[in-house]
Amino acid sequence: MMTKFGSVFIQLASVDSTNNYAANLIQQGSCQDGSVIMADYQTMGRGQRGNSWQSVSATNLMFSIAFQPKYPLEEQIRLAWYSAIIWQQCLLRFGMSTQIKWPNDIYVKGSKIGGILIEQQLKGSQLDWSVLGCGINVNESPELKHATSIYRETGQRFKPLTVLAEYLDLLNGQQALLYGDFLKLKGLFEEGLGFRNQQLQFEKKDGLAFEGSILGVNEQGQLLLDVNGSVQSYGNQEIRFLLPST
Numbered sequence: 001m002m003t004k005f006g007s008v009f010i011q012l013a014s015v016d017s018t019n020n021y022a023a024n025l026i027q028q029g030s031c032q033d034g035s036v037i038m039a040d041y042q043t044m045g046r047g048q049r050g051n052s053w054q055s056v057s058a059t060n061l062m063f064s065i066a067f068q069p070k071y072p073l074e075e076q077i078r079l080a081w082y083s084a085i086i087w088q089q090c091l092l093r094f095g096m097s098t099q100i101k102w103p104n105d106i107y108v109k110g111s112k113i114g115g116i117l118i119e120q121q122l123k124g125s126q127l128d129w130s131v132l133g134c135g136i137n138v139n140e141s142p143e144l145k146h147a148t149s150i151y152r153e154t155g156q157r158f159k160p161l162t163v164l165a166e167y168l169d170l171l172n173g174q175q176a177l178l179y180g181d182f183l184k185l186k187g188l189f190e191e192g193l194g195f196r197n198q199q200l201q202f203e204k205k206d207g208l209a210f211e212g213s214i215l216g217v218n219e220q221g222q223l224l225l226d227v228n229g230s231v232q233s234y235g236n237q238e239i240r241f242l243l244p245s246t
């Protein structure tokens with residue numbers, strides 16, 4: 001039942017995307033559950049919503065984990081919630097208190113320190129593999145508004161591998177949470193969810209802007225918003241929200 005995260009460890013100097021590398025291993029039928037692929041540099045790093053993920057060689061942490069979920073497809077959101085909660089615990093070990101920006105970006109005081117890209121592979125109507133890709137700014141933050149790094153927040157430099165070792169330790173140690181009570185996991189994710197209790201600007205796919213405040217998430221992982229007193233739910237592809245300027 002248990003997965004050993006880090007059972008296989010592959011370290012690459014350069015790759016297009018560690019998520020692609022993991023997907024190829026799975027495709028070849030030669031992938032072990034819990035395999036970690038880490039790269040110093042990605043030539044085609046990918047983020048959510050078709051964004052790219054930039055890298056500076058060997059400065060920040062970029063890796064993917066190939067994982068065989070042992071829960072049904074209806075509960076596929078478990079990994080997104082779990083991986084974000086574990087990032088919060090991990091960064092706390094490095095002295096930072098974080099918030100999750102829905103769906104699963106990791107923020108420190110209004111600035112993004114890392115992101116998660118999960119890609120699922122199905123066999124028939126069952127989840128077969130999940131690829132959990134993480135990018136964490138360890139020593140450098142990209143020249144973007146609202147970006148930060150562990151170094152920027154703490155003044156300390158760490159090897160990306162040191163951060164990964166802590167993350168894997170937590171992923172392995174908290175598996176009871178991953179497979180345990182669904183609502184408990186959801187509750188923990190909601191506790192970590194930032195930007196609540198404030199009016200925020202949202203934008204729908206068609207560009208339509210509206211205001212609402214974050215209430216939490218539903219069991220599919222959609223964002224629940226209070227929009228003029230009525231509760232509305234939105235999926236990841238349907239809206240984005242504009243950060244308050246801090």
Ligand code: BTN
Pocket residue numbers: 016017018019020042044045046047048049051053061062063064105114115116117133134135
């Ligand atoms: C996001 O914030 O949009 C998600 C970023 C995920 C980036 C990581 S880096 C390692 C893995 N390989 C990729 O191509 N993307 C993820």
